[in-house]
Every structure is written in C-alpha cells, then in structure tokens.
Amino acid sequence: xxxxxxxxxxxxxxxxxxxxxxxxxxxxxxxxxxxxxxxxxxxxxxxxxxxxxxxxxxxxxxxxxxxxxx
Numbered sequence: 001x002x003x004x005x006x007x008x009x010x011x012x013x014x015x016x017x018x019x020x021x022x023x024x025x026x027x028x029x030x031x032x033x034x035x036x037x038x039x040x041x042x043x044x045x046x047x048x049x050x051x052x053x054x055x056x057x058x059x060x061x062x063x064x065x066x067x068x069x070x
Contacts, residue, residue, distance in 0.1 A: 020048045045069060 005018055019025035029042035046069030057064050 043069065 002018070002022065006015065009015065009018075016025065019028055025048070026042045026044045029040050033039060046067070048065060051066045051069075051070035052064060052066055
C-alpha cells in the first residue's frame with residue numbers, strides 16, 4: 001500500500017502526511033539531501049506540525065499552547 005500511494009499521489013502533496021502517519025518521515029527525509037547537497041533535518045515530535053501563530057495564542061487568552069519545540 002505504501003508504494004502504491006507513493007506512485008499514485010507522487011505530485012499531489014500527500015506524501016509528507018503519509019510518511020508522518022506511517023512513522024517513516026524522519027528516516028526518509030533525513031536520508032535525502034536537498035538539490036544543492038545540504039542535509040535535511042526532520043525532527044520527530046516537532047516537524048509533524050506547523051507552529052501556531054502567536055496572534056492565535058494571544059487571542060485565545062493563552063488557552064492554546066504552542067506545539068513542543070516551536
């Protein structure tokens with residue numbers, strides 16, 4: 001199923017979320033360099049989420065908490 005989804009949705013922007021869901025994102029992303037040869041850094045527990053905007057935390061009167069690591 002993993003390989004089938006990889007091929008079928010290769011250019012639809014779903015690969016990252018599949019890798020996170022399957023728990024393989026850090027192995028695959030950290031193993032592949034960028035186009036200019038720089039190492040990539042995927043940090044499990046942090047990079048699965050986007051940071052919450054500070055204005056949203058402020059407007060919620062601190063009921064929302066920032067994700068760990070951000």
